[in-house]
Amino acid sequence: MTSWLRTHGPTIAVEVVVNLVGPVIIFDLVQPRYGDVAGLLASSLPPLVWSIGGLVRNRRLDALSIMVLAGIALSLIAMAGGGSAQFLQLREKLVTFLIAMAFLGSAAIGRPLIGPLARATVARESAEALAKFDAARGEGRLNRMIMVMTLGWGFGLLADFAVSVVLIETLSVAQYLVVGPIIGYVTIGGLTLWTVFYRRRARRGLVSVAD
Numbered sequence: 001m002t003s004w005l006r007t008h009g010p011t012i013a014v015e016v017v018v019n020l021v022g023p024v025i026i027f028d029l030v031q032p033r034y035g036d037v038a039g040l041l042a043s044s045l046p047p048l049v050w051s052i053g054g055l056v057r058n059r060r061l062d063a064l065s066i067m068v069l070a071g072i073a074l075s076l077i078a079m080a081g082g083g084s085a086q087f088l089q090l091r092e093k094l095v096t097f098l099i100a101m102a103f104l105g106s107a108a109i110g111r112p113l114i115g116p117l118a119r120a121t122v123a124r125e126s127a128e129a130l131a132k133f134d135a136a137r138g139e140g141r142l143n144r145m146i147m148v149m150t151l152g153w154g155f156g157l158l159a160d161f162a163v164s165v166v167l168i169e170t171l172s173v174a175q176y177l178v179v180g181p182i183i184g185y186v187t188i189g190g191l192t193l194w195t196v197f198y199r200r201r202a203r204r205g206l207v208s209v210a211d
Helices: 002-034 036-043 045-058 063-081 085-108 114-123 127-136 140-170 172-211
Strands: none
Touching: 002 036, 002 045, 002 172, 036 045, 036 085, 036 172, 085 140, 085 172, 114 127, 114 140, 140 172
8 A cells, every 4th residue: 555655646646736726726816807607617727638638648548548538528518518607517517427327328238338448457458368358258257247337337426426416506616616526536536446345356256266
């Protein structure tokens, strides 16, 4: 854990500054002179630039990268739509809703989205790991694990969307600008931790069956 924090800590700190502190500062600078909508649009630039920069740095386009790009595109469309600041915030949260529906819809048709996402991750490790993953796809346990993770992410993001809609309706624009990203970090962090622990436990089950 200590080595992980030493390696990833600086990046996480920069990400928090860019995606949480930066937007708040920009909003406070722009809003008094140009209003809530202009302030909100200006404050969204650091997260967008950060996301695009991450894709450029990684220089790879897999299923997860495509989802990030889709989120950026939908956010830009939301910004271009006009309307009140709260309405803009609601449209931006539609990105989360659409991604949640993509997970749940893929599960409903029997093609859980975690499958291609996991395969893209394994493919970056080695050809041998990819071959083992493809061979294991015939195992009922692995398919169930993929389905459960897909449903977990779908319902988790859907809950994030529902909570965010309530907060947008009850908080001021400036207040939600602070609270919204925190809700997002808690959601993604919680789902990521759950995925890691669930995957480890499921993998132990797969190994015991193979033995």
